[in-house]
Amino acid sequence: MFDIHPDSTFIHTFSDRLEKSENLCTWEQFKLAYRASQFQSISDFDGLLALEHLPHVTFMPHQVEAAKTAIHEMNGRAILADEVGLGKTLEAGLILKEYMIRGMAKKILILTPASLVNQWVQELDQKFHIQAASPRKKHAAWKDWDITVTSIDMAKRENHRETILSIPYDLIIIDEAHKLKNHQTRNYQFVQSLKKTYCLLLTATPIQNKLSDLFNLVSILKPGYLGHLTDFKKKYRGSQNTEHIHSLVGRVMIRNRRQDTGLNHSSRVVAHERLNFTDEEQQWYEKLQTFKENSHAFTWLTLAKEFCSSREACFMSLKEIAKKTTEENKAIITEMIKQLEQLPHHAKAMRMVELIKEKPEKFIVFTEYRATQFYLQWFLQQHGISSVPFSGKFNKSKRDWMKQLFKNQAQVMIATEAGAEGINLQFCHNMINYDLPWNPMRLEQRIGRIHRFGQERDVHIYNFAINNTIEEHIMSMLYEKIDVFRHAVGDLDHILEKIPGGSFENQVQSILEEAESAGEVNIKMKNLVSYVEHTVNERKESS
Amino acid sequence: MNPTLYRDFAQDFFTLHQCKIIEESSHHFKVKLTSDIDEEIMNRPFYWHYMKKMNRSGDPATLSFHLSQSENHEGIYLHAGTPKLHTLYRTAMKKGKMTRLYEATDVPNHHEALTPWFAINVLLHYRGKQTRNEHLALGLNLINGSIIPSFTESIWSESFKATVTDYTFPMTPIINLRSAYKRIEGYIESYVSRKTHEWAQQSIEQLKEEVTLLKSFYESGDMEEEQYQKEYDQLKERYEPRIIMEVINGGLFYLSGQTNAKLFKQLG
Structure with missing residues (x-):
């Protein structure tokens, strides 16, 4: 029924040592070695030994359950697809630790987006007592390192590729695996050619657009499990058969939703702050309308959006436009710039300082514009409030450094949108959305930086918008109406992406560009919202 | 714990x-x-x-x-x-991997012969769909070949020294170490075969099921042979039941007549 693999080296070394009478131990040492080995006994096939090894980490029941299922029922090949912020990384770490304790995994490769490499290395060390290496520019000892964390891009480089493909890994973990949804990409093919015994795919969005995304993910774990792609597509083109596919996929995928996990002890307090421009500011905003009337709708939209953020952001664009436009227009723009410079400090900036002064706690402020980021930093400094900037464009070490500064010294972090992925700031409990993105899911990602697994306090979210501007529409439509649906269905992003005639964001943009009056904007926005509402309801009924 | x-x-x-x-x-x-x-x-x-x-x-x-x-x-x-x-x-x-030790008796009993034993502690790793392990502490009498389980524990409280005491002399083993080791392996094999192995049965079934699936996929032409072979090897690595024997430590022990007698009494 099975083979017994003998220990082939012991007896030779033993005979040798006896003959030479060297390296022989005392009775006490012999007994101590025996005792040490008893600490490593594993008496049961089932269960998680790792829990006893990690008393300093509190795992949630759904995480423990996920690890058990992945190991004992799915036999080590699984998609971990919990919603954002439920701790997929902890689940993966727990599984990894268990495999190491049980001696089933020694050689391990973890592939993550480059921006998350350091975070993985740190978490493995601090939470799991696992020492992982990650390659630097020149130095990469793939064969010597037992546990390696790196990006797919690094791994598939010409000088590394062959070495990595030749190593039989015991366990491969792929973070943000939804990026592998297309089987024709080189990344997908690279992952498929890796030698692996166990394999975990981590993603919060296992289906981004099509069911075939899921097919391709499952094929990495179990080729043939869902049949061929062509048959699969034929079979599931209509949606009648989805029940069958869900039951099949359920045997390789674990998906916990926030509402199932009881992870609500930290709640969100969202405040929509509607602010007013000063009269001077409002007048200037009205003047901008002339751009729209002169059939520069797109320019107008950009400028209006920027002006709602800061004079500085708008100033940069105006200067650019002045360079390219006709003499006549140039005069108008120069005049506008002059007036712009006379305006008082921005209404939002004043409110921000007020809020921060009221509450001596840490704040993260999100803006869409770099110019605004600079302005706010300067403005806070004028009020004696320390702040650090943050952007996804910073390199790894700068990002880590800024995060560290924010944690230990500065009261405020001012981040641009690009910074929303991949930093965790659970030590911060307040967020100001200084500018609102036009896609509610992007806001969700921002909030996920602080309201995530491990957050023990309530988080306060302040959304800023200025009355009588485009921001008012965005606020009332997106954040007050659509947000209500968010709780009804888990994957609103999915719906928003699939609106006919372009994504939700594009729709909003064209409404704002094309509508001739505030009334028209309102009507069109309402239509859009009711379309979303309709889809949501349809979805609810069918499921 | x-x-x-x-x-x-x-x-x-x-x-x-x-x-x-x-x-x-x-x-x-x-x-x-x-x-x-x-x-x-x-x-x-x-x-x-x-x-x-x-x-x-x-x-x-x-x-x-x-x-x-x-x-x-x-x-x-x-x-x-x-x-x-x-x-x-x-x-x-x-x-504490390897040793050779002589029992230190406190009774000066002239010219007592010490019996050589080969002590070996192993971990058996049961590996298949799931894993666990098992400790075995065996001792083999190098004069008559009898094997005793829990050997290390049985002599735990006796005292041993690296050199032979003045009052005792070690007997020369009749069975040499290499063949003793072979006998131990044989003992482990028969020990294992006397047990039931649901774990191995389950692993084999799982392996069969997944190999069948993979084969039918391969035969339908959606998969290169190289890829198929790789996946097949991975399935075997993942499910094929086997027992891996890992020696923790081992030693040559010379026991006094008294301890020897105690061991045999235990054996019954």
Whole structure:
């Protein structure tokens, strides 16, 4: 029924040592070695030994359950697809630790987006007592390192590729695996050619657009499990058969939703702050309308959006436009710039300082514009409030450094949108959305930086918008109406992406560009919202 | 597991290797390492390399261990997963791997013959769809070939020395070590075969099921042969049941007549 693999080296070394009478131990040492080995006994096939090894980490029941299922029922090949912020990384770490304790995994490769490499290395060390290496520019000892964390891009480089493909890994973990949804990409093919015994795919969005995304993910774990792609597509083109596919996929995928996990002890307090421009500011905003009337709708939209953020952001664009436009227009723009410079400090900036002064706690402020980021930093400094900037464009070490500064010294972090992925700031409990993105899911990602697994306090979210501007529409439509649906269905992003005639964001943009009056904007926005509402309801009924 | 077991082990490890326990209470202890042990467990090779090169003695570290978790004290929290504890396990197993020992009897019984035994402690790793392991501590009498389970435990409280005492003499083994080792392997095989193996049965079924699936996919032409072979090998690695024998340590033990008799009584 099975083979017994003998220990082939012991007896030779033993005979040798006896003959030479060297390296022989005392009775006490012999007994101590025996005792040490008893600490490593594993008496049961089932269960998680790792829990006893990690008393300093509190795992949630759904995480423990996920690890058990992945190991004992799915036999080590699984998609971990919990919603954002439920701790997929902890689940993966727990599984990894268990495999190491049980001696089933020694050689391990973890592939993550480059921006998350350091975070993985740190978490493995601090939470799991696992020492992982990650390659630097020149130095990469793939064969010597037992546990390696790196990006797919690094791994598939010409000088590394062959070495990595030749190593039989015991366990491969792929973070943000939804990026592998297309089987024709080189990344997908690279992952498929890796030698692996166990394999975990981590993603919060296992289906981004099509069911075939899921097919391709499952094929990495179990080729043939869902049949061929062509048959699969034929079979599931209509949606009648989805029940069958869900039951099949359920045997390789674990998906916990926030509402199932009881992870609500930290709640969100969202405040929509509607602010007013000063009269001077409002007048200037009205003047901008002339751009729209002169059939520069797109320019107008950009400028209006920027002006709602800061004079500085708008100033940069105006200067650019002045360079390219006709003499006549140039005069108008120069005049506008002059007036712009006379305006008082921005209404939002004043409110921000007020809020921060009221509450001596840490704040993260999100803006869409770099110019605004600079302005706010300067403005806070004028009020004696320390702040650090943050952007996804910073390199790894700068990002880590800024995060560290924010944690230990500065009261405020001012981040641009690009910074929303991949930093965790659970030590911060307040967020100001200084500018609102036009896609509610992007806001969700921002909030996920602080309201995530491990957050023990309530988080306060302040959304800023200025009355009588485009921001008012965005606020009332997106954040007050659509947000209500968010709780009804888990994957609103999915719906928003699939609106006919372009994504939700594009729709909003064209409404704002094309509508001739505030009334028209309102009507069109309402239509859009009711379309979303309709889809949501349809979805609810069918499921 | 009872936390004092970890403490006992760690303290025994340090005292055995001449490290001094300089502070001790019911919930913590502090130990001053020797240079040798520091080099062995603290993972700072460059420091020691430098010290030796400069002909200096170096300053071995002091470690403090705590039995409970708290932010208030510096030091190492001792529990099942403490990395330092695992370093101690590894070091202990490395240092206590092989031996040859003679029983030290306190009764000066002239010319007592000591019987040679081959002691061997192994871990059997059951590996298939799931895993577990099992300890075996076997002793083989090198004169008559009988094998005793729990050998190491049976002689646990006797005392042994590296050299033979004046009053005793060791008998020359009749069975040589290599064939003794073969016999041990044979013993393990028959020991294992007497048990039921649901785990192996389940693993085989799972393997069959997944191989069938993979084959039908391959035969439908959606898969290159190379890819198929790789997936097939991976399935075997993942499910094929096997038992891996790992020797923890082993030794040649010369036992007094009295201890010998005790062992046989146990055997019944």
